[in-house]
Amino acid sequence: MADTTSNYDESSIRSLDPREHIRLRPGMYIGKLGDGSAPDDGIYVLVKEVVDNSIDEHMMGFGKQIDVTVDEGAVLVKDYGRGIPLGKLIDCVSKINTGAKYDSNAFQKSVGLNGVGTKAVNALSNFFRASSVRNGEIKVAEFEAGKLLKDYPVTSTKEKNGTTVYFKPDPTIFKNYRFLPDYLDDLFWNYAYLNAGLILKLNQKTFLSKNGLRDLLERKTNAEQLRYPIIHFKGEDIEFAFTHANQYGENYHSFVNGQYTTQGGTHLSAFREAIVKTVRDFFGKNFDAADIRASIIAAISVRVQEPVFESQTKTKLGSTHVAPDGPTMRTFINEYVHKVLDDFLHRNTEVAQALLKRIQQSERERKEIAGVKKIANERAKKANLHNKKLRDCRLHFNDKKGEEENKRGTTLFITEGDSASGSITKSRDVQSQAVFSLRGKPLNSFGLTKKIVYENEEFNLLQHALNIEDGIDGLRYNRVVIATDADVDGMHIRLLILTFFLQFFPDLVEKGHIYILETPLFRVRNKKKTIYCYSDEERVNAINSLGNKPEITRFKGLGEISPDEFGGFIGEDIRLDPVILSEASNIKDLLTYYMGKNTQDRQKFIINNLRVERDEVKEVVG
Template sequence: MAEAIYTEDSIKSLDWKEHIRLRPGMYIGKLGDGSSPDDGIYVLVKEIIDNSIDEHMMGHGRTIDVKVTDHRVTVRDYGRGIPLGKVVDCVSKINTGGKYDSGAFQKSVGLNGVGTKAVNALSKYFKVQSYRDGETKVAEFERGEVSNDAKVQKAEGRNGTQIIFEPDDTVFKNYHFIPEYLDNLMWNYAYLNAGLTIVLNGKKYHSENGLKDLLTRKADVENIRYPIIHLKGEDIEVAITHANQYGEEYYSFVNGQYTTQGGTHLAAFREAVVKTVREFYGKTFDAADVRSAIIGAIAVRVQEPVFESQTKTKLGSQSVGPDGPTMRTFVNDFVKTELDNYLHRDSATAEALLKRIQQSERERKEIAGIKKLANERAKKANLHNKKLRDCRIHFNDKKGDETIKDETMIFITEGDSASGSITKSRNVQTQAVFSLRGKPFNCFGHTKKVVYENEEFNLLQHALNIEDGLEGLRYRKIVIATDADVDGMHIRLLLLTYFLQFFPELVRNNHIFILDTPLFRVRNKKETIYCYSEEERRNAIAKLGNKPEITRFKGLGEISPNEFAAFIGDDIRLDPVILQKDTSIIDLLTFYMGKNTPDRQQFIIDKLRVEKDLVEEVKEIVEEVA
């Protein structure tokens, strides 16, 4: 093999936009298609809104207007507006911005001067307009290139900045905004900036009580064990309660940034709660018993935060200010003082908290024996040869590329044929397969003991490595891959019941997905089109014309491994499982998975399709094919 020639011509200099477009992961993390809340298109939205939030934090502007359509985002704030002479520079020159002057932007969300420039470079259309004191300046770009640099003009309108952008569909392929993810994003902004009003597509988001409002929205308030404890200090705010659920549930923020992967502030918070509770009651409770069923939130503000990645999802080793204490000491001291004072003042809450801890202790001891036996059985089962075809890279690996680890997923399949097709066509680096023997047990209404007594559930738990929480989760995405028939849907419901009942944090943290596979294959001699809906099938027939061959896939096992590779590769379609903000898990599972009730019977009757309608649909399909 000839040696590559290394000369002056081998050295290339990229301008700012070329570098961002060539290495977008360095600036916005992963790309994605919008099916995950941390996909690139949401990072673009955040980067623009963050600038408006920073203006609000500095005391300029109490309202932010946001409009999101299928492929266009508009953000208008009423802050000071970008200085008119620097409008183009602020959105197109790296390391240009006002946030390097720490006096102007203390404890800002974005300190690197890159965010808006990344959005510009990764948008097929980008427009910035600043209003200042009766004048305005407009500039437009296409993929980072200036297409219109208008002169300053007289204009009416309140001071502030408006940004419009359309993500580049050659970078973000098949992208779509999921309303629930945008809804959560706006609520988080509102909770962390009490008094601010955000208007998204006409809906107002406003909070007066900060993290207390967040927990009120996230928790099932009818089932919490005591009123939400809400504590505020300088540069720190926490909220805590306990519910009747399994696992732990946390929401952590740094300078208004939702740190989905936690970090030093969350680790310190979890540690401080246990330490304070032990000292208050004078008992050495097991840490797991104190934190079981907890729902907590923490928000801190620090100067020059150190994050572990460009997308700021995990806070690194951090001090509070240049000469301040470590984050661990800062959080510990605050929680120890304020939570201890609260429990001394409110004896009813202290008593309710003690009862919840004692309940967790009893439950843990009740299953200790069966848990030990189940774990021994799991080791003997030799996971790698029996149920699990593992991949080589895992989400919890201590080393490795974060972007690649974020692509890790496990397919939960039914039957040998479907498992075989996926196993043969998967990416062995990042995609694992777990095979179900048949229909899982309906675990609704049972205690966690059933997870250890049921071999299949226990093996799945071990494959995911979630027995002691999500810290060790081995796959970023857990993908339920079942047939779209009645049996497949039933298995899907049984698995969702298992996750919602015992590991709700997997759903709340957006780890559960449904694999979307094609219903039809429409092809002629020149082209093959896979269709995921009736509408796509009609469009494919219209495009190919002249009586194309139409195949209706009845199950995953019917799809050959060669074909399957296209459905679980770069163009994979995943439907995220999302809990609505007003959804009670207990009510949801009781209705769908509990004993038959008149309400559910009526629901089924209302959803039944009349045979005549089905016959008409079949006739229509036949006529189109003919």
């Protein structure tokens, strides 16, 4: 038998310094890397970690404004707080486990990563510059990939006190990255809502909130569709706001110490429970919890000492207590919500009656589809045993075990037709990529009730594949990718699928889980090189670079792309276009216009916006 220890000796053991470890295992510090197409991609975590430090200064009572510039992939963050102590500037931005947040008197309920955040940003940037101004003196230091490049001496200055950080994410780590304005806007609006009165400026755009979480819900809703005015309360270390509308599902925005906990946690569970208990007690009726929470739109923020999160990027709170020696999270939130909400409902009978009518409506709707739902679920269970529509993967987003970075990469491709689904199925990563195949064009679900989700076999099977029947808490795939042909039929199918999600599961879109797969339109090649082009402009550039009349192939459908080629388009360099609802978007108005019966209005829009483009390729090769 061979000696298996011969290749394992002292030389096999290696110690990495913290900077090397961050660069080797960035996912442990900032979650998944990504290219900026998802709101939780690493480049946004980098921005957040730097801004969080400025927010902490504001929370301590220093600095009323934070200026941020994002330009050509570089980020500048400037605050007007106390400034990092000059003698410790280099340590604070480059040495792990160095910072003021270990002193509980200085930072009782801080936001940042306790001595890790800015250091991770530094290590993952190909250029990083930090400067601090304190009492007429300034200190500047520059780094590359976390290594000190230049240590400038302290000099005098007339600048105001504060800290400035400038960095460029390393393109060798964050490949083909881009900052999407919509995601940055959401990030800074959240900062504004959680820090009423703080002025934030992003590329000269001002973000300012006077009413905290009430402003958040006003931005996320349409007043005409609310069943009653937004209920809003703010106490010590807790703030919440909620209302009911007419959409399907439950929609929550939860925060801990200023961190947007996209996956909720103990605080959100306690809040949902508190709403149900208070409403039941007020009306003296044992309403079904689902009926009380149906169509709710809510936000909650808590401040916690020494919070415990279930991942390094703090997307889910695990703390059971609000402080080491304080009450449980459940008791704290339940007692506060019950006290203020019960009193409010007694004082505002019109709101209480509007809430009651919404609950009774949900109850009627639930009972109306109960029979259909039972039959459909039984059919879905049988189908799951031999579900030809779903080719599943091994990892899932709702798995309790497994690395966070891997779970965040779980993807479901929704395809149309056997050829397209066949190509993706053969080239996918079976660990994290699943495929759901549509039979053809799905039903236009606009204006229909949720009963159709159970009556329509395809919708019901898709719902079960995603595991979203009772909300998105159990969502099985972090990314739901619509993969259709880039022709008229493909666009129509894409629109019908989006209508289904927006109509019945809008929180999937609002939470950033829906994407469109971008695949090449052209392949341009000669005997030495092949270039895949995603636009006419890229095609023209490819033709110019290859010269001598290269072979040009137009991909009319996904089925025309071979599995070998497809693997390169859905692998590490996958291009995804996120479906983002802009600030001014109203789902009902959006669907009414594009999917309603106003055919003439849409026809006029098309005629008025019709464009004729010249074929640039002919000019190049003709």
